[in-house]
Amino acid sequence: MRVAIPVTNGYVEGPGEALKVQIYEVKDGSYKLVEEYDNPALSAMAARGAHMLKSAIDRKIDALIVAEMGPPGFRLIQNFKIKAYLGQGLDVKTALEKFIRGELPEILKPTHEEHHHH
DSSP, rough: OEEEEEETHHHOOOHHHEEEEEEEETTTTEEEEEEEEGGGGGOOSSSSHHHHHHHHHTTOOOOEEEEEOHHHHHHHHTTTTEEEOOOOOBHHHHHHHHHHHSSOOOSSSSSSSSOOOO
């Protein structure tokens, strides 16, 4: 299973704010980093989180761990049948370990309303 995580300074971040995107291969109770790249959301003008999510979907991910998710991002992952999990405030290692143990809550609706960054 491939899991994407937006990351800033080793912590799970929102898809529109993170500096990097990390893709992990999760298998048999362990994980390994298979790709890391600059978050394309940082140069987007609108729906920034959706830009990050689309970049991860293009890399054939199965799940996401994020700190938050707005309505545009949530609609996007629903269209692709990708599950997202809430890892707010967690470092990446802890988030992945909790994900493997099934301890992260699944995001079943946007975590906040539509908002615009200025």
